[in-house]
Amino acid sequence: MLLVPGDPLNPRRDDPHFAAQAAAARAAGVPVNRVDHDALVRATQDNGEAAAAVAGVPASEDAVYRGWMLSSAQYAALAEALEARGVHLRTSAEEYRTAHELPGWYDALRSVTPESVWTEGSDLVDLVKAARGLGAGAGVLRDHVKSMKHHWSEACYLPDVLDDAAVERIGARFLELRDDAFTGGFVVRRFEEFTGAEARTWWIGGRCVLTTPHPDTPDELPTGLDLIEIEPLVAELALPFVTVDVIRRTDGAWRVVELGDGQVSDWPATADPAELVSALFQPGR
Incomplete structure (x- = not known):
C-alpha cells in the first residue's frame, strides 16, 4: 500500500504535490490510501489526532508513506495509529528517526561526510562550545534535521567556528527562522x-x-x-x-x-x- 497526504482543500483527492506518484501507483496496481497530514502535525499533542489522520485506511502488511516531512514523534504517532488498524509500515519509528x-x-557515514558536532537542545552557549570542538576553520550550521541554506550568510555559514560572537549571532538567527520547526539540537558541520x-x-x-x-x-x-x-x-x-x-x-x-x-x-x-x-x-x- 502507498499512503499519501490528502488535499487539505478536498480530502477526497490526493495532495497535488504527490498526485503523480499516487497515479503511478494505481496504474501499477498498487493500492493507494490517504492520510490527513494536518492531523498528523497535531498528533504529538493529542493522540486522537493520529487515529483521525488514518481513519478509513484498510489493513495492510506492507505500507510505505510518501508525503510531507514529519517529526520523529509525529511519525511514531502515525505508525502506532496504523498498527491499531492492522497496517504495518515498512519503516519503523526507530528506523525513521535514525x-x-x-x-x-x-x-556510520563519518568517513564520507563532513566532520560534525552537535548539541541536544537550543542553548546558544552549548552551540558555541560545540563549534569550538571542530577547531579552526569555517562551518555550516543546521539542526538535527535541516539547515537554512537559503539564508546562507545570516543563518547557515560560519566563517570561523572559533568566532564565538558570530557563532552565537548566527545561531540566534537560525533559531528565529526555524521557530517551532527546530529539531533536536544544533549541528555544526565542517565546511567543504x-x-x-x-x-x-x-x-x-x-x-x-x-x-x-x-x-x-x-x-x-x-x-x-x-x-x-x-x-x-x-x-x-x-x-x-x-x-x-x-x-x-x-x-x-x-x-x-x-x-x-x-x-x-x-x-x-x-x-x-x-x-x-x-x-x-x-x-x-
Whole structure:
C-alpha cells in the first residue's frame, strides 16, 4: 500500500504535490490510501489526532508513506495509529528517526561526510562550545534535521567556528527562522568546497536502486558518480528506504551531504514517478 497526504482543500483527492506518484501507483496496481497530514502535525499533542489522520485506511502488511516531512514523534504517532488498524509500515519509528536525524546516521557515514558536532537542545552557549570542538576553520550550521541554506550568510555559514560572537549571532538567527520547526539540537558541520551538481540516490534495503537529480536542481545530474566507498556504509545501516544526497568535493572525492528517510524525501519534478513506484513495490521488496 502507498499512503499519501490528502488535499487539505478536498480530502477526497490526493495532495497535488504527490498526485503523480499516487497515479503511478494505481496504474501499477498498487493500492493507494490517504492520510490527513494536518492531523498528523497535531498528533504529538493529542493522540486522537493520529487515529483521525488514518481513519478509513484498510489493513495492510506492507505500507510505505510518501508525503510531507514529519517529526520523529509525529511519525511514531502515525505508525502506532496504523498498527491499531492492522497496517504495518515498512519503516519503523526507530528506523525513521535514525534516517531523519543526523545523529542517527552520522557515525556510520563519518568517513564520507563532513566532520560534525552537535548539541541536544537550543542553548546558544552549548552551540558555541560545540563549534569550538571542530577547531579552526569555517562551518555550516543546521539542526538535527535541516539547515537554512537559503539564508546562507545570516543563518547557515560560519566563517570561523572559533568566532564565538558570530557563532552565537548566527545561531540566534537560525533559531528565529526555524521557530517551532527546530529539531533536536544544533549541528555544526565542517565546511567543504564542492563542485558540480548534487545527486539524490535512492536506497531500498541497503542497495542503491535509483539516481536522480536533486530536487533543488532538477535539470542537473552529475556525471561519473562513484558510490564505491559509500555503498557498504549505507548497507551497514540496514534501513528499509532512504535517500543519500551526494556531491563531488573539489579534490574529486564523492561526499555525502545528507541521508534522509525516503518516505519524506522530495522527488525531482523532471523524473518519472513510475520509476520510484516500480522500485518500491516490485515483487520481493
